[in-house]
Amino acid sequence: MSCLGNLIWILFGGIFTALYWFFAGILLSITIIGIPLGKQCFKAARLTLAPFGKTVVTHFDKHPIANIIWVIFAGWELATGYLFASLLCCVTIVGIPFGLQGFKLMTLAFCPFGAEVK
Numbered sequence: 001m002s003c004l005g006n007l008i009w010i011l012f013g014g015i016f017t018a019l020y021w022f023f024a025g026i027l028l029s030i031t032i033i034g035i036p037l038g039k040q041c042f043k044a045a046r047l048t049l050a051p052f053g054k055t056v057v058t059h060f061d062k063h064p065i066a067n068i069i070w071v072i073f074a075g076w077e078l079a080t081g082y083l084f085a086s087l088l089c090c091v092t093i094v095g096i097p098f099g100l101q102g103f104k105l106m107t108l109a110f111c112p113f114g115a116e117v118k
Contacts, residue, residue, distance in 0.1 A: 002053030005097060014049060021045035036066065040112035047108055047117050051101040055118050058107060062114030075110045082106035 006014075025041030028034035047054060060067055067075075086102030089095035108115055 005052035005101075006050040009051065009098065009101065010049065014051075018045045018049035021048055036113075037070070040070070043112060043115070043117060044105070044108055048105060051104055052097075054104075056104050056108050057116045057118060058111055059114035059116070060111050066113040067111040070113060071111060075112075078109035079106045082109055 021041050022045040025038040025045060027038075028041060029038030047056070082102050082105050086099040086106060089099035089102060108117070
């Protein structure tokens with residue numbers, strides 16, 4: 001099921017979202033200060049490309065300062081976008097699995113520092 005879900009996910013927008021995360025990671029990694037932020041974008045790009053069959057385990061206490069800075073400048077906006085997209089997917093029965101993946105991505109977008117994708 002996860003293979004089929006990932007294939008449908010990629011065809012209906014997952015590839016574009018993963019590319020956006022990837023290019024954001026490249027832009028952030030141009031400067032030395034942005035490298036840690038870029039690494040988190042690359043982590044999100046890998047998960048966004050194929051989220052089915054993976055889990056996100058957050059450890060906010062590993063990097064609390066970095067997560068707070070991320071939440072203030074980008075995390076809450078990204079998480080809100082994933083929240084609304086996930087809720088729209090969950091309106092239909094067919095979209096519920098995709099909405100659940102969006103909630104997973106919302107968790108990673110909100111506080112990525114210290115989060116593990118398994």
